Ligand code: ADP
């Protein structure tokens with residue numbers, strides 16, 4: 088099954104659109120994408136209204152006006168830096184059309200002296216003359232009726248003008264084919280939605296501000312198409328996973344009890360409940376597909392451990408996937424301590440393991456000696472074979488894509504899957520990301536935890552903070568110093584961190600370490616464990632400590648330029664402290680000129696430690712895609728649907744997808760075939776793969 092030919096025109100490069108050359112391709116790529124289809128998804132963000140058509144004498148400046156003028160003379164510039172002027176008039180007055188960097192012969196052709204033209208653009212006065220710089224519409228009177236009097240405004244980028252963007256997107260719209268309807272006819276009628284190609288055209292030709300609303304029928308229809316393609320994908324994957332029957336894993340009660348006794352703490356009520364839920368899933372003949380949601384520090388690792396013990400008790404292997412090397416090593420530290428007490432072997436495989444070492448680990452995995460395997464992306468590699476993989480656990484899921492999750496679970500013979508996340512994902516998002524995955528939640532923090540005292544301090548008072556740190560260190564505190572994000576560039580982050588590190592070393596001496604993403608894995612480990620052992624007082628780092636680091640003795644965190652961080656990120660970072668029984672303090676250093684929204688983020692963080700409140704606030708302040716970090720993770724990215732504003736549609740699509748597959752699991756009916764086109768249109772490769780194999 089390959090992409091239907093009818094979609095081909097949409098997946099060609101934007102170069103096929105008349106007027107698009109190499110320069111424009113780059114600009115278009117920056118705002119929308121490299122292909123025609125990307126332009127279709129680039130919906131207008133505003134409208135331009137050219138209805139105001141005064142005579143020159145009555146025209147108001149500062150407004151967009153459409154004038155009917157007679158062209159008098161062309162005044163080419165005397166010097167390059169000066170504009171090209173074209174003098175025009177109507178029966179009431181004169182106006183100059185002004186152009187910078189435009190070729191004269193082009194203008195002669197567009198605006199020949201002696202002729203009449205419609206010109207539209209913003210009016211200004213300059214030295215007492217009425218001017219219109221760069222009219223964005225020029226038409227002959229004969230074309231009056233075909234001119235877009237009200238037109239779309241698109242999100243732009245430097246170098247791309249409004250006029251060019253709308254012309255090109257108009258060009259893209261001429262390429263849309265009429266596709267077989269994939270939506271249910273009755274449903275369409277009931278919603279008063281148009282056909283797909285019509286909806287696209289309507290969405291790109293807004294006539295009023297209301298037409299830009301996400302609730303406009305055309306936009307709703309387009310959003311629904313996208314949501315349905317997403318839900319169908321998830322449902323297809325789910326169907327496939329249900330089809331292969333899971334294994335019954337009975338577990339071993341004696342081993343379970345031994346493991347409980349080996350844990351250095353009493354489990355919280357919600358940990359116990361989550362473990363019960365997981366164990367009963369594992370005992371069922373169907374596959375487990377469960378999400379374990381728990382705020383930072385809620386103790387997900389212990390739950391994972393007990394699930395692994397259950398698998399081992401049934402003679403199966405478990406694998407724990409971590410998003411980073413650091414985390415994998417840390418899990419290894421914790422889990423091997425627990426596991427060795429009950430006679431289970433833990434091995435870790437990451438990209439770092441090469442040669443003999445790697446072979447040794449691989450053979451332990453293949454011959455079943457390794458009961459628990461911890462690793463990173465390296466585990467996806469083909470040569471990792473398990474003797475009997477029964478359980479796949481994925482930590483901090485949002486860093487992995489749906490596809491990777493599937494790839495890994497295919498290594499096991501119908502293994503159970505547990506996904507752990509610290510992102511308190513709102514319900515709508517869970518549906519779009521996980522479909523109907525079962526959910527366990529850790530709602531309480533382990534006993535003995537004290538709330539973190541969070542303070543906002545302007546960066547002007549950094550000296551006081553330094554003095555306070557010195558006092559803390561004298562009292563044996565361990566300190567995280569988190570360096571700011573610099574324009575999302577890893578290189579610059581690094582420079583900032585290195586500079587801070589040197590400053591801190593000058594001031595506090597050699598017991599200061601530096602941790603960043605570009606370090607050699609071996610050096611990272613060395614720094615981490617030095618900090619964990621207490622050989623370092625201060626760990627200066629970039630955001631690499633964000634995910635999961637666990638040093639209970641660390642009780643102080645300073646976040647530099649906290650105003651540059653997102654809410655969830657601040658919450659995750661702060662979650663690194665307040666893990667032991669000592670009182671912890673988090674200092675958010677912010678720039679004195681911080682804007683209102685960033686300030687709101689900081690006060691939210693100061694006032695609550697509740698991950699759900701923070702996530703909700705985060706979703707309000709940013710889009711859903713950003714909350715989940717979809718761009719990096721390969722999770723579905725939505726172009727047309729807005730998960731918050733279209734949440735009602737998410738629920739309908741969820742039910743709709745199930746209904747469709749109940750009736751037509753292989754999408755072979757006429758509607759099914761149309762739905763396949765929909766899946767191709769939204770590039771749901773995973774779904775397509777399953778249709779192919781199923
Ligand atoms: P996260 O959910 O963020 O992954 P961890 O599993 O890393 O949290 O646990 C955080 C810390 O809490 C660890 O030091 C862990 O040993 C400890 N911990 C976990 N469960 C309990 C418990 N029930 N009682 C006390 N400490 C616990």
Ligand code: MG
Nearest residue numbers: 387388482635
């Ligand atoms: Mg964790």
